[in-house]
Amino acid sequence: MRKIAGLLMTAVATIASVITSTGVAQAENCPIALTYDDGPSAYTNQIVDAFAAHGSRATFFMVGNMAQNFPGAAANVVAHGNQVGNHSVGHGMLTSMGPQGAAADIQQAQQMIAGATGVVPAIMRPPYGETNAAIVAAVGMPEIMWSYDSMDYATHNTESTYANVTANAQCGGIVLMHDIHASTAAAAWRILDNLQSRGFRMVTVGELIGTPPPGMYYRQ
Numbered sequence: 001m002r003k004i005a006g007l008l009m010t011a012v013a014t015i016a017s018v019i020t021s022t023g024v025a026q027a028e029n030c031p032i033a034l035t036y037d038d039g040p041s042a043y044t045n046q047i048v049d050a051f052a053a054h055g056s057r058a059t060f061f062m063v064g065n066m067a068q069n070f071p072g073a074a075a076n077v078v079a080h081g082n083q084v085g086n087h088s089v090g091h092g093m094l095t096s097m098g099p100q101g102a103a104a105d106i107q108q109a110q111q112m113i114a115g116a117t118g119v120v121p122a123i124m125r126p127p128y129g130e131t132n133a134a135i136v137a138a139v140g141m142p143e144i145m146w147s148y149d150s151m152d153y154a155t156h157n158t159e160s161t162y163a164n165v166t167a168n169a170q171c172g173g174i175v176l177m178h179d180i181h182a183s184t185a186a187a188a189w190r191i192l193d194n195l196q197s198r199g200f201r202m203v204t205v206g207e208l209i210g211t212p213p214p215g216m217y218y219r220q
């Protein structure tokens with residue numbers, strides 16, 4: 001009886017996973033949230049187009065100043081069903097502003113991003129991932145970090161951004177990228193081809209975890 005149970009479990013495990021051409025096993029319909037920070041920029045539309053062509057969605061943590069400078073790209077993000085998050089007015093370090101200063105900065109960015117997109121963000125990501133409990137309390141929003149950093153801002157390299165994201169993709173993960181780099185925009189289509197073929201579903205942060213109460217999420 002024990003042997004039969006073991007065989008059954010093996011059979012179930014085989015059915016529940018897909019072995020891809022790269023040899024990596026993934027569960028089917030496994031959600032992952034790809035996120036893009038620091039924009040919008042001249043490269044954002046290219047990323048939005050790639051996600052739309054793949055029936056997928058991403059989350060864009062926008063800088064208020066950038067949303068004002070690229071209102072067309074900001075609006076295009078929302079028009080294609082992607083989520084917008086707040087990434088401050090000018091990418092300042094919130095921990096240097098004090099809790100009240102940080103809250104004022106995020107509140108101003110809310111207005112700038114809403115002005116460009118028509119949407120008031122429900123989530124935020126502190127620049128550099130730098131925050132603390134007092135800032136979380138003062139800002140009063142869910143602060144979404146990441147489970148994997150693509151290092152795209154350091155490499156500025158399409159091939160390594162593609163390789164890093166696809167090799168480290170996990171069900172339920174939140175991946176950090178930046179839509180201010182041409183190299184990152186150029187990697188989007190191939191990343192989506194690869195992940196989709198392996199059974200990943202690219203969803204927004206909201207689709208992955210909803211809108212949780214104020215706090216720090218996916219902090220490493």
Ligand SMILES: [Zn+2]
Nearest residue numbers: 037038127128
């Ligand atoms: Zn940033």
